[in-house]
Amino acid sequence: MGAYLQPDTLDEALGILAREPVTIAAGCTDLFAATESQSLNGTVLDVTRVEGLRRIAKEATGWRIGAASTWSDVIAADLPPAFDMLKQAAREVGSVQIQNAGTVAGNICNASPAADGVPPLLSLDAQVEIGAKGGVREVPLAEFLTAPRATVLMPGEMVTAIRIPEGSDKGESRFSKLGARKYLVISIVMVAARLHVQDGFVRDIALAVGACGPIATRLSALEAALRGTPVAGLPDRLQPELIAPALTPITDMRASDEYRREAAVHLLRRVLDDLTLMRSPV
Structure with a gap:
């Protein structure tokens, strides 16, 4: 096993990344599961x-989710209703x-087609x-x-945050996941929807589907038709x-x-249906 480094500042962490190849570690919930040996090889950079x-936090240009923020942090955060789908995920x-332990940034860096966080984040x-x-x-x-399992990250780079731009935090949202059981299951299909309504009309809508292709995808054509x-x-x-044209699902042991x-x-x-029922007169 190589060195285990735990910097206190981002400059220090990025300096280490520029100097040598490392394995970036945070929650390790995906990292350890993918490691065949009992320890990680080479230098480990704990961020x-x-x-x-x-x-x-809310910033001038939108919302910022730091790369080491955990899913429990998301659940506990005071966020507008547009983020409800992310909390559900x-x-x-x-x-x-x-x-x-698991982090939002780790979920996207793992780049699983069934990553629960990706459809809500796409819809944001x-x-x-x-x-x-x-x-x-x-x-x-x-x-x-x-x-699958691939991103645009280059050597010497790391994800430092996920940003949600101003305006994409409007409306209400929902997430739904289909699996073989209720908890602790890999998705067969999952969807996320964000709906912004004004004067009874769809001002904006964002729809994303996961586990139905190599990566989750936004349904841009459908959104345009409904807006x-x-x-x-x-x-x-x-x-x-x-x-259908936006989806390229596979047949595997979980579903056709x-x-x-x-x-x-x-x-x-x-x-x-859930989002529109919220707006129905009593």
């Missing part, structure tokens, strides 16, 4: 003590012990803040994930032909590709 990295990430128009010794860059989450329409009867206007396609439509109708 859990880096100042400011575990913080969720957080409660589905393993047990409470996993939620206490999340931007990934990437730090390196030479500076910071931001990449849309949809471009950050390139394939500006009356909120009344919205779930009934979901058009499967606008959903056909089942996943049908389930995605049903889950989307369910979450939109």
Whole structure:
């Protein structure tokens, strides 16, 4: 086993990254599960003590979720209703012990097609803040994930935060996950929806589906078709032909590709039905 480094500042952490190859560790809930030996090889860079990295806050340009923020931090944070879907997903990430340790940034860096946090973050128009010794860059989450277990991170870089831009925190939201059982299960299909209504019409809508392709995806064509329409009867206007082209599900031991396609439509109708019922007159 190599050195175990635990810097206190981001500059120190980025300096280490620029100097040598390391394994970045935070909650380790995915890292240890993917490690075949009893210990990690090479230098380990533990970022859990880096100042400011575990913080969720509103800033001038939107919301910032620090890379070391845990799922329990998300659940406890005072966030607007647009983040409810992210809180719901957080409660589905393993047990409470996993939620206490696992980080939001780790979930996206692991880049699993079934990562619970990705559809809600996509529906929040999340931007990934990437730090390196030479500076910071931001990449849309949809471009950050390139394939199963693959991202755009380059040597010497690490995720420092996830940013939600101003305006994408409007409206209400819901998350729904289908699995073989209620808890501690890999998703068969999951969906996230954010709905912003004004004067009875859909001002903005964001829909994302996970576990139905190599990476989770936004349903841009469907969103465009629904934007500006009356909120009344919205779930009934979901058009499967606008959903199917965006999905490339596989058949595996959990479900067939056909089942996943049908389930995605049903889950989307369910979450939109829930969101529109909230607005129905009593």
